[in-house]
Amino acid sequence: MAAVTTLVRELGAAVGADHVRAPTAEELEDATRWTGLRGAADAIVTPPDAAGVEAAVRWCYEHDQPITVRGGGTGLSGGAVPDGGVIISTAGLNRIRSLDPEWWRCEVEAGMTTAELQRRVREVGLRFPPDPGAAATSHIGGNLATNAGGPHAFGHGVTRAWVLGVEAVLAPGELVQIGGPTRKDVAGYDLTSLLVGSEGTLGVITAAWLRLVPPPGAEQVVLGLFPGLAAAQEGIAGALTCGAVPVSLELLDGGTLQDAGATLPVEGAAIEWQSLADPTGAVLLTATIEGDLVEATAARGDALVDAWQEAGATWTAVPGPTVAAALAEWRAGISGAVAARRGGKLSEDVAVPTDRVADLLRGSAAIARRHALEHAAWGHAGDGNIHCTFLLDPADPAKVGRAEEAAVELFSLAASLGGTVSGEHGLGRLKSGHLGEQWGPAAVTAHRAIKDALDPKGLFSPGRKVA
């Protein structure tokens, strides 16, 4: 304990004693507690501003203290769970520095929650399209650090697509500004994109300039129920070729519907699903179409209905705004509903080329069977990014172990299909070191060279992303 006290005192002397203390038990876990990881740290520092982050990093770098950056702690790969050293919390950096609606841009600090940013942007008649889960508690800084996705990434791109520039603290404690309010810039290497998605392993993002856009004038949701994976894959192709040009294209398989299908808030949906010959083999696709005008957008929805019927959908629906809102709320509860079946789950975020979604789901289900695990899968079909999930009882170590083995096989499967071990959660601590499944040795060497060049002491988020 004496050592801890000394560290807290010395770090406090460097960055302000009011901002440094020992971490709470909650701050040593992820906020959802779904990773099961429990870490350790000697101190948590919550700087009030970017200069404070700079001072904290400088102190840590001088004193060889590993740094874990903590935003909302909602990451699903354990990136925010410390492994010794110092936690730098960005919770004190929670302001919008500027919001210029007429110029479609804002500058926001890393510690603002995603939902708060979205609300502030909405209030001035604009939109920040990225919509990762946990928006109410996740921080923009965490969204940037993981290059977070979400359903609308299909049409609007991932977080990175909306970042004009970042303010960050690099080694050995230097506050830098890369990019800014300017929308085009090719003078330097794209260090903004390099920092976005780097999971705190190259520096600490303290603020970002974000691009905004006006919201669409109209939105149409379309649902289609397919009797099996082959038809669903045809449905995905149909959604891309029918002219509807959806901005989200989501999938829920029969395993997921087993836990959530009965409460589907669309009239007739549950009955239609339950009356299928094989409900557990069914697939529900949902799409969102955005457009200028209600009627034209609805017409594109009709085109999608036609395409889905042709692809073999046994039931389709085009709900109005009220039902669509209920559907979005229902969708947000899917992960919890599936986890509730056995008390826990190991849910991944692999992604594959869009034409290989059915192959991924078949393979993932086969892996589950081989390991005697129940299986469910849902996610962002348009981006081929599916949350393949192995159910487990957290109190059953054998099942947990089998799920972890299954996940490793799933990573290999995704890579063999031309995909990635992580489409939107990042590698964090849980998947660290798996990059070699999908990149060749020379590419991994280049990746390592960048880490070593920007973090020569290896103190930024050690053990995340790179093993």
Added chain:
Amino acid sequence: MAAVTTLVRELGAAVGADHVRAPTAEELEDATRWTGLRGAADAIVTPPDAAGVEAAVRWCYEHDQPITVRGGGTGLSGGAVPDGGVIISTAGLNRIRSLDPEWWRCEVEAGMTTAELQRRVREVGLRFPPDPGAAATSHIGGNLATNAGGPHAFGHGVTRAWVLGVEAVLAPGELVQIGGPTRKDVAGYDLTSLLVGSEGTLGVITAAWLRLVPPPGAEQVVLGLFPGLAAAQEGIAGALTCGAVPVSLELLDGGTLQDAGATLPVEGAAIEWQSLADPTGAVLLTATIEGDLVEATAARGDALVDAWQEAGATWTAVPGPTVAAALAEWRAGISGAVAARRGGKLSEDVAVPTDRVADLLRGSAAIARRHALEHAAWGHAGDGNIHCTFLLDPADPAKVGRAEEAAVELFSLAASLGGTVSGEHGLGRLKSGHLGEQWGPAAVTAHRAIKDALDPKGLFSPGRKVA
């Protein structure tokens, strides 16, 4: 000559004698000859495939030979003009490896021209939105190397926004694949974005996976003539706030209209411009609006007309498709028309925050006046990316010298407005070393560290981007 012959012979032995020869005079200049640079190189190698590029890079890296990558040679910053060593031409890599219209993607080799790719994509009912100039002769590889922009970058993003993955040869001659057909991937650092825009200084891009989209159903062009810069800046704001949501928002100032205004292919435009109290102070804004349906898109055009009239436009027009096509052709000739006035020009590509466009143009014109140079400016107002141009007679060294001094002042001006020295052309040889105008020392150090990490011998495009 003996040394050259030896190099050609030895390189030929490594990569195939048929693919190596001494460069022609044209291959030592940029294709447009607008940079005025004339370089030197001992050999040019034109590998037939990516493995050949790998072999060429490996040989050069072993033999300490600087590498210049040459695509279409159309770059405006001299990036393709060699400065000794070996030219690696990507002209032999000109195939589409795959084109999957139903999955909105293709894999294309670096040496295909932009126009050819766009044509092939169009033929299958899709679109590759980036539209940099010189599409008929520029190569996709060059577009990627410079992260090329163009008018539609305002609505659809720059080249990088459309790149899913790249195949590239890194030091010391290793062919790597980063990314691929999968649309979302956060497993590794974003090396794709790092290579895109790196101007051949980190490796040689040999192929890329690109994202495609369906084209819009309708398009509406709108023109607005403004009596001066203040009104034009109001017009830019109006275009962003009126609900029209244009995908391009272009500007031509009075200096540009002096050379091109008389041939404006829109009825009444030339007369309206010439009848202004101060035609040389005028600004023409043009916007493109895309939508599903002709009528709805036209309605958004009408909203933009209203906004522009309120902002002080003295004349507006909403031409039909035939005139819009003529206008696009006319627009493509602007650069040449301005250059023709005095036989030459120094035309930059600085970019500033969108609200500072008028300030940039005022400042740029003032710089021209101080150096006794004629001035014209045009470009991508929505992205704040303006081709500020100093006219010159290439045979008048004093004027050329003054134009170069003026350009350096323009870079400082852009940086002081929160902008960049290069919005879309890249730094190449002409602007190399100017990154420090806009990035602080620590950021430039990080930039340098990445270069050194990936190109330890400094052989990839030496003198480009980093000084």
